[in-house]
Every structure is written in C-alpha cells, then in structure tokens.
Amino acid sequence: MTGNVLVVHGGGPTPVMNASLYGVIMESRKHPEIGCVYGALGGMEGIFKERFVNLSQADDSVLQKLLETPGTAIGSSRYPVTEEDYEKTPEIMKKYNIRYILPNGGNGTMDTCGRIYQACVKEGYGDLRVVGIPKTIDNDLAVTDHTPGYGSAARYMAASVQEVGADVRSLPIHVCVMEALGRNAGWITAASSLARKKKDDAPHLIYLPERPFDEEQFLKDVKELYDRLGGVVVVVSEGLKKADGTPIVDPIFKTERAVYYGDVSAHLANLVIRRLGIKARSEKPGLCGRASIAWQSPVDREEAALAGAEALKAALEGHTGVMVGFKRREGREYGIDTFLVPIEQVMMVEKTMPDEFISPEGNDVTAAFTDWCRPLIGPELRDFVDFQAGNEGEE
C-alpha cells in the first residue's frame, strides 16, 4: 500500500530527537511503497495548519547534520488540540496520502495521534497506522529499559560534574551545588555518579527526588565532607521534595497554568552559606543539559535512530497503537533489542528510580545503578591528571 509517512514532534526536545527523525528517513529509502516522509512543522499544530516539509528531498549532507543538531529540526509544540482540529484530520491525511504517523513525543503527543487515528477510522480512512517513537531525557517511561534522550542527558551530567569536580578539587574552597533536570525521577541526577573514577572524586553527594529531602541531614553530610576535603560537589534534582511531598523551595509565582519555583541549587547553596558559614555556589546548567551535542552519547544517538527506523518498520508491517521499546540483552556485552508495546501501557506509569538503585542513606546511588547506567552514556570519560593525588609524578 503506497503512502506517505508523517513524523510529528511533541513536548520538550532531547539531544537525539533529530537522530530518530534521521532513522525514519533512512529506513524509508528501503521501502519503495513509501512515497515520502513528511515532517509536521512546529509540532502537532503543523498537522492542522498543513505545514509539512518533505524530508525525503533533503540533501544527504543535511541529513548527516541532523544527527548533531539539538532540539528538533522540524519544531515541537505544546499546542492544545481542539475537537475542530480532530475533525479536520481525515481530510488532511487523505490530501497528503499520509498512511503512517510516527509521533515522537510524550503522553500528550501519543494521545493526540491516537485520537487522530480514531477520527480517521470514523471517517472511513481506516488505513492509517500510528506507531510511537519513545523520547524523553527523563527516562521515566514504563516498560522500556530506557528512553532515547536519556543516555545523552546522563553523559552530559556525568561529564559536567567530572569537569566541575576537577575545578573544585584544584581550588578546594567551596561547596558547589549542581542542579540536574528531572523533576519527579532522579535518573539524570543519578547519572552524575558516573563522573567518579577515583576515591573522593565528585560528586560527593547525590540527592534524588525519590527520597524525602532532609535539610538538617544535608547540612550534616556537607559539613563532614567539607571538613575533610575542602571542596565539595553536591548534585541535586530540580524536584527535591520534603517529607510531606511539597517542593523544598517556595513557589515564587503562580499563574492559572503553572506554579513557578525557585532554583533548588541556589536554595541549597544559600543554606550552606547561611547555616554553615561556608562559601557555596550553585550551578544550574538547565537546558544546556538537554541540548548538548558535545556530550551527546553515541550509544543514545544510534538507539534513537534505531527507534525511528523500527517504528517505521512496525507501521509498514501493519502495527498501530504501539510504541517501540528497548529490551536489554542478557549477557555481559551491552546490547538492546526493540519490541512493541501498546501505547497505553507506557503512558500510565511514571517510572522513578527503584530502591535497589538508591543508597540506604538516600544521599547516593548504588553500584547496581552505575552498572545499569554506564553503557548508556557511551565511551568512557577522560582521565584527568591530578598531581595532588600523588600518583602521577614523584613528590
């Protein structure tokens, strides 16, 4: 059945969304029954406004650059879809002969594509197939071992903490509190542990949103390390909560749609200054952590491209209402296989860090976590020279 493919991006970008797009386009070339791959420009809104770009006509040199372009090259949105929008879709799908929709986004995007499918079936345009491509730096999707986007966000966090750790070790005069993305799930925060190569390497403390945050215990932990090391690097999740489940930072502003909170890292750095009288600073790389190409994980990039290719294959095989998932292969060597999972199954649960990945004290991760995470971030991080450690030259 000849037809065209439509890729639509939704929600916040990852460093490898464009790699998934690349995977779809490359796979499409192997299937003569595919006319072209369209991209919906500007996210879901692009569908209803019929803003499509024919990606099959893009030069190979452009496609290669896609792999190293952060954000999304076709654009994303958080557009609130209306009933009227849905009603228009069967006509639009027919007009562009779109038979395969591959949404690459979060819950909202998947849900919207499901409803587009239903609207099309209702209007007798039943040959449409919807296969989701997973995407989130947060790694909070159920069923799949991990999500495209996470490995790169994890590599960024590990590498940045390693670099800041080298700086702080060089001039050990302060406590540095670094804030990691991931409001409800600590996966990215936890990945900072992969910065460690030697004893007393940063990060010295890791606080995850999966555990209630106790300021007194935090100050005790910090003081002890500061007295011993001088320079301390603490990594905290942007979503740290108190025992009662409320954020540890006060809301600074409320609108109808959202509540804005202060920065967790700044709050904790101030706490260290005020309560311990120790110099402290906060670093909040924020969006840098989901847009970094320098620290893109090659493993993540390849898996993201694979997810795109597999989604297209599944759609061509007749699947619909499913998403591509990753299963880790058994054995010592890291590898994944893909499988298909009903979209609803993925969407119902927000996957947080399991207990066996969190240290009993709640201020670090376990070796089980680092073993699980290490292959996802790609090549080993650099070895830094430290003559102060006494193992590189003769004192």
Add this chain to the structure above:
Amino acid sequence: MTGNVLVVHGGGPTPVMNASLYGVIMESRKHPEIGCVYGALGGMEGIFKERFVNLSQADDSVLQKLLETPGTAIGSSRYPVTEEDYEKTPEIMKKYNIRYILPNGGNGTMDTCGRIYQACVKEGYGDLRVVGIPKTIDNDLAVTDHTPGYGSAARYMAASVQEVGADVRSLPIHVCVMEALGRNAGWITAASSLARKKKDDAPHLIYLPERPFDEEQFLKDVKELYDRLGGVVVVVSEGLKKADGTPIVDPIFKTERAVYYGDVSAHLANLVIRRLGIKARSEKPGLCGRASIAWQSPVDREEAALAGAEALKAALEGHTGVMVGFKRREGREYGIDTFLVPIEQVMMVEKTMPDEFISPEGNDVTAAFTDWCRPLIGPELRDFVDFQAGNEGEE
C-alpha cells in the same frame, strides 16, 4: 647557570592552565641547564610547606592528558601569605635549587612571587627570576590583547548558547535567561554573540556589566522579541549593575570576607514571569563554563602552552618581574606574537569592554567585537539543521 624551575598556580582555574604547565615542561626539555620543573602543590601554600612535585619525571602520556584536564593538576589556593612565610623562602629556594619561578595566576599570585623575589635578594639569593604566565577566563588584564583561558570560556559560552538556542527555537514557548561568568568585564557574556549564524539566532539580547542595567528597558526588549519569536534567549553577565553601581540583585548574605548575591539570571527570569506573565527560565552553567574540555578552544590551548614556554625562555634569558603578553599580528590572518611586560603594568588596570565593542542601545555587541573575538574561539561552530527556517527542504 643550572637550576630548577618552579611553577605555581594561584586563584581560580581556567580550562587551559594545565596547557601552560605543559608548555613549560616541554620547553624545559630543550634546555640542558634546567634540572627539573617543580610544581608547587596546592598553590602558593605548597611553596611554604615544601610540597613540590617533580613534573620532569611525569610520563609523556600523563603530560598529553594535561592538555585536556580542566582545573589545575597541581592545585591552586587563595592562601593568605604571612611575613613568616616570606622569610622562609630563601632557604627553600636554595634547598631545591629553584632559580626560575613562573607564577600562573592573578594579581595576588604575581604580587606574592614578587615579594618572594625580594625576600631572596635580601638574603643574598639574588639569582632568582620571576616571570608571570597570564591566566584568566575573564580577559580583564591590561596591555595583552587577550588572556589564556578566555578563548575557551568564550567558546563554551558561544556553543552553549547556540545549543540552547536550537532547543528554544524548536519549542518557542519561553524566555531563557542565561548567566555568564565575568563580574566586572563583559568579555565572556559578549562572546555568546558568536553563537549566531542566521537572522534571529540566539542570543537575542546581551547585557554587559559595562552598561547600567535598566529593568524597564529590559522588559520592553524582551516583550518585543517574545511577541515576534515566541522563544527568546537572553545572555546576561553575573555582575549586572544598576545606574548607581550597585548589583541588580540584593545581597543574600554577608560575612566578614564577602557578600553573597543571588543569581542574576534567576532574578531576571522571575521578573519576566511576574511582570510580563511570560514563562521564563534561568540557566546558570557557572563553573561548567570555566571547566569545559569539550568546548576548550584549540587556539586558546596552543596559546596557553606558548605562554608557558615563552615565560620559561624569558626567565632563562635573564628577565624578571615581567609577564608574557600577546600582541595580535597585523593582517587578515589571525596570529599572535608574545612580548614581555612589567608585571605592575598589567596589574594596575582591570580591562573592561571598550565602547566600540558595545552596541549603542547597550543590549548587544558590535561587529567590531565579533571580528575581534572570533579567531580566539577556534574552529567554527556546527551548522544546525532547521527545517522550520524553510531553507533545508521543500515545504
């Protein structure tokens, strides 16, 4: 005259301090009159505590890694030197046969080394020579065209803003305020301008500490851009000041030694949320911006190594009380020559951005600045793909 070399690091690290150290060690191999190169461990304090590492015995593989190690591999400090310390130095210099001291640090470090020299002369150990290696990401040293460390901090800022810009352009729903290092001089903030490749690329606004910051004008600038583009990236110096010279953020804590201020980026993001009702976020990469090896500028790295080598050569030639400076060659092709400048001349002035580098409106830089800065950051930044711009595929 056979003797040993001592390198001492002081103040905050840069991504290429270790490259200067590398330059000294490599140069030392060409001079049989040099016994060995010592590093003072842990900064100035290392001298008085006689904590020296013999760097001439380090393996070549270790030295190669030095080039890609952020911070300082021998350690730095902000140690307050006492009279007693100075009195001990002639004895220590004699004991280790140190004849060449190469301080790589800021004002304090250079000044201390000058006083060590004087203490030695007083005690009849007059053959000591002190030649400074310049170092500061802030680029605020007088006389020299620019400083080792700046090119890398500049490259980091340009590349990070380019990446965040791609993210924000993909999902243009908020104003993103990024804070750059450099409290009194806007050189690093200004370098974010090199992120731009096409019209309307980030950064959309740049606010430097050289100009008084007007919150009302800022809000007006932001609103106009938000209405037109949706996503706005603003880069601000951590040291923005009001017309009366006080910081735009309130002090959050005072100790005897220091006053701690809130984050400028968070303050301005909150202002946008509160006053304009527009979603805004702050990113403060902070120390990441002076420790990044991924965005280390190869030009900066080479120049830092050169500065180290030239400092040693100058000391061997009999110079003392001088620092290595960079002079830009005439002509289209970028290149520098080194020269020697009396240390006092460099130390007296904090070099801020000249008027011709700042736009008349005070919210951007000029082409004269980008022309000046571009060669310092090394290879051109990546081209990102943007199908929304309509020039990569067929719409």
